[in-house]
Amino acid sequence: NAGVTQTPKFRVLKTGQSMTLLCAQDMNHEYMYWYRQDPGMGLRLIHYSVGEGTTAKGEVPDGYNVSRLKKQNFLLGLESAAPSQTSVYFCASSPFYEQYFGPGTRLTVT
Amino acid sequence: GQQVMQIPQYQHVQEGEDFTTYCNSSTTLSNIQWYKQRPGGHPVFLIQLVKSGEVKKQKRLTFQFGEAKKNSSLHITATQTTDVGTYFCAGPFRAGGTSYGKLTFGQGTILTVHP
Numbered sequence: 673n674a675g676v677t678q679t680p681k682f683r684v685l686k687t688g689q690s691m692t693l694l695c696a697q698d699m700n701h702e703y704m705y706w707y708r709q710d711p712g713m714g715l716r717l718i719h720y721s722v723g724e725g726t727t728a729k730g731e732v733p734d735g736y737n738v739s740r741l742k743k744q745n746f747l748l749g750l751e752s753a754a755p756s757q758t759s760v761y762f763c764a765s766s767p768f769y770e771q772y773f774g775p776g777t778r779l780t781v782t
Numbered sequence: 783g784q785q786v787m788q789i790p791q792y793q794h795v796q797e798g799e800d801f802t803t804y805c806n807s808s809t810t811l812s813n814i815q816w817y818k819q820r821p822g823g824h825p826v827f828l829i830q831l832v833k834s835g836e837v838k839k840q841k842r843l844t845f846q847f848g849e850a851k852k853n854s855s856l857h858i859t860a861t862q863t864t865d866v867g868t869y870f871c872a873g874p875f876r877a878g879g880t881s882y883g884k885l886t887f888g889q890g891t892i893l894t895v896h897p
Contacts, residue, residue, distance in 0.1 A: 703883040712791070714870060714889040715825065722883075730884070762824055766883045770815060773824040 673698055676774035678763050684780045685753040693748040693777050695763030703766040704746040705730070706738060708759040709776075715762065721746055753781045786873050788888030796896050801858040803891035805871035812874055814847055814854045815885065820867040861895050868892045 676697045685691055695704065706718040717730030719738040727738045735757060737749045746765075750757060758781045764771040785808040795801050805814065813832045817825040829838055831847035831854060838845045844857045858865055868890040875884040 705884070712889060715887040717875070717884060720884055764825075768883050769813065769830055770827040771817075771825075771883070771885065772827065776824050 678774035682778050689753050690751050695746045697765040701765035705764045706748045707762045755781045786886045786888040792892050794894045803856050805854045807852045810851050815872045817870045818867050863895050
């Protein structure tokens with residue numbers, strides 16, 4: 673089992689560019705989450721999904737969109753990147769309580 | 783809204799010293815979880831506490847859940863260099879109804895261990 677995988681691992685964007693981060697899990701978990709991690713601020717929830725075809729906003733959803741067309745995949749989109757979105761992005765999946773995190777994507781917006 | 787606070791933010795210890803991080807919630811929690819993130823790595827689930835006053839041990843790590851279920855602590859006995867990392871506590875996030883597994887994370891305690 674690969675667990676939770678994320679692509680890409682690193683990315684540099686220019687302000688205004690768009691991109692999609694892909695998260696995939698092979699544990700058949702219903703719940704999936706996208707977080708961003710910034711120094712001194714812990715992990716903040718961007719969006720989450722409680723099942724295929726469903727998504728909901730988390731704590732800091734502005735500037736991001738998500739989709740979960742397949743149970744195993746959860747995509748995070750940035751339509752028009754801003755320097756404030758420079759961060760490390762983690763995806764996680766959960767059977768209900770404990771969460772299993774992917775390795776993260778380090779995104780820099782210049 | 784719900785807040786989960788952790789102290790201290792940083793802790794530097796000599797190898798062999800003990801370490802404790804504390805977690806406090808503004809609301810009563812149904813459970814609390816602890817995660818460890820190694821430098822450059824991703825958070826890894828350590829444990830979940832559910833019962834009031836619960837104490838669980840994992841080798842040199844001792845986890846406690848307060849009687850009022852609003853605070854928790856992680857204690858490491860005789861730290862080793864392998865303990866380096868950031869330790870997060872997390873409680874279920876509730877905004878009415880079920881939390882759907884959502885968590886509110888504390889800011890984390892960064893532990894450095896000097897050999």
